[in-house]
Amino acid sequence: MGTNAVVGSGPVGLERLSRRTLLASAAATVTAPAVAQERYPDRPIRLLVPWTAGSSSDVQMRSLAEVAQQSLGQPVVIENRPGASGTLHAQALAAARPDGYTLGQMHLSVVRRPFLVRQPLWNTVTDYTHILRLCGWMYGVAVKADSPHRDWRDFIARARASPGRLTFATSGIATTNHLAMEELAEREGAQLTHVPYRGSSEGMTAVLSGQVDCIADSSVWVPQVEAGQMRALCVWTADRVPRLPSVPTLKELGHDMVITSPYGLSGPKGMDPAVVRVLHDAFKAALFSPANAAVRGQFDMPEQYLDTEQYTDFIAKRAEHERTMVQRLGIKLD
Structure with a gap:
């Protein structure tokens, strides 16, 4: 009987052990993402900003990082990588580990660049x-x-009278502001000479020192206008800017153009959706915080929030638009 009991109980014991193991394994699988989620982030997050320190975008991204790190519980460290028209960071971002610890500013020059080069x-x-x-x-x-x-x-009249003589500064070749200025000159029947810099602040300094005739760039120059050191000729927003009430928009000047070049936050492909959600929520809250709203107001930067799904869709559609535009203008970097 004892032998029969041992032999007979063996399969039952194995069956029970197997079921317990399977249940434990399934529970571990279900709870693993939650455990991983609780641990993220457990060290500082690196945020690549492709502009010089002190530029409008740099100040805005630093403000976002300062607010977001409060809810993330870890520092968000800004790493400036200016150059290549704001795309110097793009390859490093794409090649980084998709663990949520390397992020970067995504903007239209990064979307556009693949269509500007042969490889x-x-x-x-x-x-x-x-x-x-x-x-x-x-x-x-x-x-x-x-x-x-x-x-x-007056600026356009002088440009028409002396083709190529007047110069304009931007934050780089084939940036949104560069292409928009080229299109404006084409519409006006004028020829201008582009002088690219590594960032908006450098372009503004070049104007103030007399190296170039004007800057066509983001609003880093607005404080200089308010201080009486510079004068604004036009803005590219849909409506006049409250801080510059006497400055006309492109629409008022006869051009159906509104240029704001919206940007966002991205990481390498293959990131865990749970980690993406943590980052989305932290940076969305930072975007709508009073502290960041004040910074955006300082630079007249319009809020243009899209969630993860919407932004992914926007990038896909915008990439096709950029490809078409680059082909039409015939601009190539190599």
Whole structure:
């Protein structure tokens, strides 16, 4: 009987053990993401900003990082990587581990660049995890206060009279502001000479020192206008800017153009959706915080939030738009 009991109980014991093991294994599988989620982040997060320190975008991203790190519980460390028209960071971001500890600013120059070169180093649609869209820039054209160009019409008249003589600074070749200025000149029947810099602040300094005639860039130059050191010729927003009530929009100047170049936050492809949600929620809260709203107001940067799904869709559609635009203008970097 004892032998029979041992033999007979063996399969039953194994069956019970097997069921317990399976249940334990299933429970571990179900709870693993939650456990991983609770641990993220457990060290500082690196945020790549492709502009010089002190530029409008840099100040905005630093503000977001400062607010977001309070809820994340870990520092968000800004790493400036200016150059290549704001795309110097893109390859490093695409190649980083998709663990949520390397993020980067995603903007339209990164979307556009693959269509400007013969051998693209990344595909903006497939090589990144797009987390959320944040806001845009207030662009415009400004000259030094003592410039002979009193307004936009005067500037264009002089440009038509001396093709290629007048110069404009931007934050880089094939940036949104560069292409928009080229299109504006084409519409106006004028020829301008582009002088690219590594960031908006450098372009503004070049205007103030008399190296170039004007800057066509984001609103880093607005404080200089308010201080009387520069004069704005036009803004590229849908409506006039409250801080510059006398400055006309492109629409008022006869051009059906509104240029804000919205940007967002992305990481490498293949990020855990649970980690993406943590980052989305933290940076969305930071975007709508009073502290960040004050910074956006300082630079007249319109809030243009999109969630993860919406932003991913926007990038796919915008990539097709950029490809078409680059082909139409015939611009190539190599």
